[in-house]
Amino acid sequence: MTDVLERIAAYKREDVAARKAAVPQDAVEARAREASAPRGFRAALDLHVVETGRPALIAEIKKASPSKGLIRPDFDPPALARAYERGGATCLSVLTDGPSFQGDDAYLAAAREAVALPCLRKDFLVDPWQVAESRALGADCILIILAMIDDALAAELLAEAERFGMDALIETHDEAEMARACKLGGDLVGINNRSLRTFEVDLGVTELLSILSPVRALLVAESGIFTPEDVQRVSDAHAQAVLVGESLMRQDDVEAATRALMAV
Numbered sequence: 001m002t003d004v005l006e007r008i009a010a011y012k013r014e015d016v017a018a019r020k021a022a023v024p025q026d027a028v029e030a031r032a033r034e035a036s037a038p039r040g041f042r043a044a045l046d047l048h049v050v051e052t053g054r055p056a057l058i059a060e061i062k063k064a065s066p067s068k069g070l071i072r073p074d075f076d077p078p079a080l081a082r083a084y085e086r087g088g089a090t091c092l093s094v095l096t097d098g099p100s101f102q103g104d105d106a107y108l109a110a111a112r113e114a115v116a117l118p119c120l121r122k123d124f125l126v127d128p129w130q131v132a133e134s135r136a137l138g139a140d141c142i143l144i145i146l147a148m149i150d151d152a153l154a155a156e157l158l159a160e161a162e163r164f165g166m167d168a169l170i171e172t173h174d175e176a177e178m179a180r181a182c183k184l185g186g187d188l189v190g191i192n193n194r195s196l197r198t199f200e201v202d203l204g205v206t207e208l209l210s211i212l213s214p215v216r217a218l219l220v221a222e223s224g225i226f227t228p229e230d231v232q233r234v235s236d237a238h239a240q241a242v243l244v245g246e247s248l249m250r251q252d253d254v255e256a257a258t259r260a261l262m263a264v
């Protein structure tokens, strides 16, 4: 694991232990069952691709990051969610991690309530308990970062997501992780173009890994997408969706920027 992931995993384990002590498994499951029904995340991406023949956008609500520091000072998750929806996003990704991304669980609920779009809870999952917690918070999809966990835990997270009627985005960074994703058998696979060692982004990673991805998986190119040409480039490499944060978060007019980014 890279230094940044080691650091995040360490504080996540402590945080989850405290959360579990306060809300044990049966209680978090009860909350998950009371949450509003999951919106089909992968189904929405699929529908967009079938109807338009163009890649779908997963638009990220991201205040700050380890690589860039503060990205968006005037941060209003419901307003951003609405701007993304009007601009044509198919799904949202909402950072809930506090220490590294200045995220918050409340941002997920607030953004989701403001729109009709399915929402990914963008956080670092190190315990199956977090899947029920994510559902209780309203998430329609969870993120499984293979660089952070072993295959047994990844399979548990995937099974839990299925049990709660959620989708799971399985994130890969290299050939070895893509091979693990193929064995795991998920149907939504991400390729993250950002190196977790150097934080550099290289869209060539999508080009390299896409040919190794599971055949029935919908492929998402993540990170470092700034222009319509970038969208076209990863689309040419068979990505059917793009996950974009920073480039849209830095715009004054997020709705117009969203429309312009995807107009290729």
Ligand SMILES: O=C(O)c1ccccc1NCC(=O)[C@H](O)[C@H](O)COP(=O)(O)O
Pocket (backbone or CB within 6 Å): 004, 060, 062, 065, 066, 067, 068, 192, 194, 196, 199, 222, 223, 224, 225, 243, 244, 245, 246, 247
């Ligand atoms: O964004 C970071 O600096 C980062 C650092 C360490 C782990 C994960 C990180 N980002 C998470 C993401 O996957 C991105 O927020 C997402 O793909 C959007 O990327 P971008 O469009 O480049 O903001």
